[in-house]
Amino acid sequence: MFSGASNMVEGVDRAFAVIFGIAIVFIIGISAFMIYTVIKYRRSKGHEAKQFRGSLKLEILWTIIPLALVMLMFYYGWIGFAPMRKVPPDAMKIVAIGRMWEWEFDYGDGRMSPELVIPVNKPVRIDLKSEDVNHSLFIPAFRVKEDVVPGYNNFLWFTPYYVGEYDILCTEYCGLLHSSMTSKTRVMSQEDFDIWLDQLAEAAAIPVPEGLILLRNTGCLACHSVDGSKLVGPSFKGYWGSERVITENGVETSITADEAYTLKSIYDPNSQVVKGFSPGLMQSYTDVVSEEDALKMIEYLKELAGEI
Amino acid sequence: MNNQPGDGYISYLDYQGKHRGILSWLLSTDHKRIGLMYLYAVIIFFFVAAFLGLAMRIEKMAPGPDIMDAQTYNGIFTIHGVIMVFIIVIPGISAIFGNFFLPIMIGARDVAFPKLNLFSWYLYITGAVLGVLSQFAGDGPPDTGWTFYVPYSAESATNVIYALTAAFILGFSSILTGLNFIVTIHRMRAPGMTWFRMPLFPWSLYATAWIQVLATPIVGITLLMVIAERTLNIGFFDPALGGDPLLFQHLFWIYSHPAVYIMILPAMGIVTEIFPTFSQKPVFGYGAIVISSIAIAAVGYFVWGHHMFTSGMSYWSRWFFSFLTFIVAIPSAIKVFNWVSTMYGGAIDLKPPLLYAISFIFLFMIGGFTGLALGSLATNVHLHDTDFVVAHFHYIIFGGMGFAFFAGIHYWYPKIYGRMYSNRIANIAWGILFAGFNLLYFPLFIIGIQGMPRRYFDYLPQFTTGQVISSIGAFILISGLILMTANLIYHRKRGAIAPANPWKGVTLEWLIPSPPPHENFVEIPEIKHKPYLFAKTEPKE
Numbered sequence: 001m002f003s004g005a006s007n008m009v010e011g012v013d014r015a016f017a018v019i020f021g022i023a024i025v026f027i028i029g030i031s032a033f034m035i036y037t038v039i040k041y042r043r044s045k046g047h048e049a050k051q052f053r054g055s056l057k058l059e060i061l062w063t064i065i066p067l068a069l070v071m072l073m074f075y076y077g078w079i080g081f082a083p084m085r086k087v088p089p090d091a092m093k094i095v096a097i098g099r100m101w102e103w104e105f106d107y108g109d110g111r112m113s114p115e116l117v118i119p120v121n122k123p124v125r126i127d128l129k130s131e132d133v134n135h136s137l138f139i140p141a142f143r144v145k146e147d148v149v150p151g152y153n154n155f156l157w158f159t160p161y162y163v164g165e166y167d168i169l170c171t172e173y174c175g176l177l178h179s180s181m182t183s184k185t186r187v188m189s190q191e192d193f194d195i196w197l198d199q200l201a202e203a204a205a206i207p208v209p210e211g212l213i214l215l216r217n218t219g220c221l222a223c224h225s226v227d228g229s230k231l232v233g234p235s236f237k238g239y240w241g242s243e244r245v246i247t248e249n250g251v252e253t254s255i256t257a258d259e260a261y262t263l264k265s266i267y268d269p270n271s272q273v274v275k276g277f278s279p280g281l282m283q284s285y286t287d288v289v290s291e292e293d294a295l296k297m298i299e300y301l302k303e304l305a306g307e308i
Numbered sequence: 309m310n311n312q313p314g315d316g317y318i319s320y321l322d323y324q325g326k327h328r329g330i331l332s333w334l335l336s337t338d339h340k341r342i343g344l345m346y347l348y349a350v351i352i353f354f355f356v357a358a359f360l361g362l363a364m365r366i367e368k369m370a371p372g373p374d375i376m377d378a379q380t381y382n383g384i385f386t387i388h389g390v391i392m393v394f395i396i397v398i399p400g401i402s403a404i405f406g407n408f409f410l411p412i413m414i415g416a417r418d419v420a421f422p423k424l425n426l427f428s429w430y431l432y433i434t435g436a437v438l439g440v441l442s443q444f445a446g447d448g449p450p451d452t453g454w455t456f457y458v459p460y461s462a463e464s465a466t467n468v469i470y471a472l473t474a475a476f477i478l479g480f481s482s483i484l485t486g487l488n489f490i491v492t493i494h495r496m497r498a499p500g501m502t503w504f505r506m507p508l509f510p511w512s513l514y515a516t517a518w519i520q521v522l523a524t525p526i527v528g529i530t531l532l533m534v535i536a537e538r539t540l541n542i543g544f545f546d547p548a549l550g551g552d553p554l555l556f557q558h559l560f561w562i563y564s565h566p567a568v569y570i571m572i573l574p575a576m577g578i579v580t581e582i583f584p585t586f587s588q589k590p591v592f593g594y595g596a597i598v599i600s601s602i603a604i605a606a607v608g609y610f611v612w613g614h615h616m617f618t619s620g621m622s623y624w625s626r627w628f629f630s631f632l633t634f635i636v637a638i639p640s641a642i643k644v645f646n647w648v649s650t651m652y653g654g655a656i657d658l659k660p661p662l663l664y665a666i667s668f669i670f671l672f673m674i675g676g677f678t679g680l681a682l683g684s685l686a687t688n689v690h691l692h693d694t695d696f697v698v699a700h701f702h703y704i705i706f707g708g709m710g711f712a713f714f715a716g717i718h719y720w721y722p723k724i725y726g727r728m729y730s731n732r733i734a735n736i737a738w739g740i741l742f743a744g745f746n747l748l749y750f751p752l753f754i755i756g757i758q759g760m761p762r763r764y765f766d767y768l769p770q771f772t773t774g775q776v777i778s779s780i781g782a783f784i785l786i787s788g789l790i791l792m793t794a795n796l797i798y799h800r801k802r803g804a805i806a807p808a809n810p811w812k813g814v815t816l817e818w819l820i821p822s823p824p825p826h827e828n829f830v831e832i833p834e835i836k837h838k839p840y841l842f843a844k845t846e847p848k849e
Contacts, residue, residue: 008689011686012686012687012689012690015684015686015687016681016687016690016757019680019681019687020677022677023678023680023681026673026677027673027674027677030648030669030673031670031673033648034651034666034669037648037651037652038651038656038658038666041587041651041652041653041654041655041656042655042656042657042658043655043656043657044655047655048655049587049588049589049653049654049655049842050589050653051590051842051843052592053590053591053592053593053594053840054592054593054595054596054646055593058593058645058649059593059596059642059646062641062642062645063638063642066637066641066642067638070634070637070638070680071634073634073680074630074631074634074684076684076686077630077683077685077686077688078627078630078684078686079686080684080685081626081685081686081688081689084686084689085623132459133457133460133463134457134459134460134553136618136692136693138693138761140690140758140759141759143686143689143690144689145618145689145690145692145693146618146620147618147619147620149553149619149620150459150547150553151547151552151553152553152554152620154620167759167768169759169761170761171692171693171694171761171762172457172693173452173457173693173762173763174460175382175451175460175464176378176379176382176451177378178382178763178764178765179378179761179763179764179766179767180766182768232378278377278379280447280448280465283465
């Protein structure tokens with residue numbers, strides 16, 4: 001707390017201080033009073049319970065004082081929050097795309113980055129788009145969070161104060177790999193940022209294979225890596241043409257990863273599951289991926305195996 | 309008035325009705341037997357869900373997969389939530405202690421509709437069994453979380469429909485119990501028991517029953533809409549079908565926030581009975597406690613939006629829901645002050661029920677104040693959907709409702725079974741439970757503030773310390789639970805015979821034998837004075 005990494009930190013942390021300050025006084029005060037009462041008035045001979053039933057004065061007092069205190073807390077919460085909805089007109093605009101289970105940041109003109117890279121001391125507005133279910137973009141150090149809801153134009157904004165790296169987390173449960181849907185914010189000087197953005201533009205100029213775009217947009221890459229790392233499903237690297245040990249109807253057999261097998265894996269994924277992976281995790285992509293698109297994906301898988 | 313054991317006294321446990329053996333329970337319309345059938349079902353499900361909770365804590369003892377994969381973890385936190393919320397805490401106190409003690413405390417022989425009452429129990433069991441089936445039948449355990457947020461719940465390939473139907477049926481059980489209690493309280497109070505001579509546990513059940521009747525149908529229809537969306541592709545909520553995902557969240561929380569008061573109001577009712585008895589002193593501020601119960605039930609309807617502060621609601625919706633959330637805190641604060649003042653000046657006997665009731669206040673205060681940090685707009689943005697929320701609602705539901713339930717079972721055990729448990733073991737179990745509880749949940753506040761999101765199978769290395777401490781707490785907590793329950797089960801048949809009134813209580817249940825006879829009263833008592841009259845003569849106010 002109190003690191004002040006963005007312009008939102010002060011307002012939020014002040015509200016924390018007010019609420020927790022009042023809370024600690026009351027929790028300790030009332031607990032101490034209870035302990036005192038239990039000891040002082042413990043049942044013993046010659047000591048009788050007093051039989052009073054209430055006091056209007058006290059009831060009024062302990063209605064009004066808490067009322068005043070909660071209004072104070074509400075006020076600090078409100079003024080800490082109000083600036084979060086007032087975006088400066090000169091804020092830099094970036095679109096954050098949430099999909100199961102990765103973040104992507106769109107800088108316009110096809111410039112896409114898996115990390116949020118921003119210049120220091122410059123207000124940035126992040127528009128939040130979901131391609132599938134609800135997500136939520138959370139950067140704890142900046143005290144900002146807003147849900148990424150399909151069909152909604154949600155946003156958040158902030159001004160980062162220090163150069164550095166900060167965690168990005170997804171805080172709306174979104175299925176299997178929700179807890180892996182993390183990324184980084186890299187805050188850099190304006191000069192470094194300009195260089196980085198130029199490099200991003202150069203990378204954007206190299207055409208991305210159509211099959212890869214399809215794999216990414218369909219969400220395949222969330223479970224199947226292209227670099228050989230083992231995720232929920234087998235990696236696509238070195239997949240094409242390889243010998244697969246699969247379980248079909250409870251029987252282990254060997255099969256070559258060809259077009260027929262690949263199509264079957266897309267449309268009827270649980271019938272032939274590769275050894276070492278669990279059935280039931282992948283649903284059929286019938287009606288989601290057309291046969292034409294599937295063939296484009298296969299073209300990319302061939303490319304990945306170095307066949308083309 | 310003669311309600312002491314006489315020649316014809318047979319306790320409800322020995323009473324022979326039309327049926328024998330197990331059927332004398334399963335077909336009984338006696339509110340006391342139905343209350344106990346709920347109790348046994350709740351205990352069984354509670355331990356199932358508690359061990360699922362322990363499994364999650366074991367998984368989180370180290371970053372990365374330890375004892376299960378992500379899909380299993382997501383299934384476990386879903387069924388843990390579904391069982392705990394819909395099968396245990398929502399029906400819990402109303403269905404068990406409400407059924408058993410509401411008629412007795414207002415001087416009635418049973419609830420207004422005994423057959424409907426038995427039917428509610430069967431609905432409850434059907435819903436509960438369906439919830440369990442969702443784990444085994446079809447396409448794998450549901451993985452949506454107990455909140456069933458759309459679009460994910462409309463798209464998940466798992467067995468979501470079973471869980472939705474289970475919650476739907478459990479909702480009807482809750483509605484019928486609420487209806488039964490409202491009619492019972494309106495129509496069946498003993499002669500002379502005016503509304504303001506009624507004890508406060510029945511008052512809290514009355515406020516609760518109205519929430520059950522008015523709010524539950526909304527979640528019922530919402531769950532049906534999700535089922536329609538999954539099976540018929542009707543686009544209520546999924547934007548891909550032209551629906552609105554936030555509509556689901558609104559409809560869900562319109563019920564599920566008041567549901568928190570369905571859980572906590574009867575819990576407050578229990579401790580409101582315990583403080584006067586163990587202080588031998590009238591409850592302080594009877595009128596204030598009644599009004600605050602009704603205020604909580606009424607204002608509690610209009611604060612649901614605080615579950616959605618980061619969902620993209622309009623600026624002024626956020627403002628409005630935050631404001632009302634702070635307002636609804638006041639009646640709870642008033643109750644705390646009145647409970648503490650009830651003890652003040654009394655002759656306090658620190659028996660296990662009071663020990664649990666006092667720790668209820670402590671844990672409820674922590675849960676309440678951290679709730680204010682969540683109700684405040686600025687801090688909510690940071691805390692929303694982090695482990696801070698998990699800690700907060702476990703302090704309210706487990707520390708509040710749970711500890712009040714434990715207080716209640718230790719308070720009424722001698723009345724229910726006519727036996728005493730071991731005070732010493734009950735105190736030791738309390739100590740283990742209390743320590744384990746705080747060790748388990750308090751670290752979650754801290755890692756939550758540091759940014760640890762909830763419903764995470766895995767976590768970043770900076771959260772390891774808090775997670776490990778929390779997991780150690782889980783083992784301690786479970787041991788305390790087992791010891792506490794073993795003490796109660798062991799002494800059920802072997803404990804010392806309990807007198808009719810072991811704690812010197814003054815509400816009606818203490819005037820009849822332990823255990824009570826079938827139909828409770830030989831002669832319906834006439835109520836001639838205000839409740840909680842401990843002294844023979846009471847000084848004028």
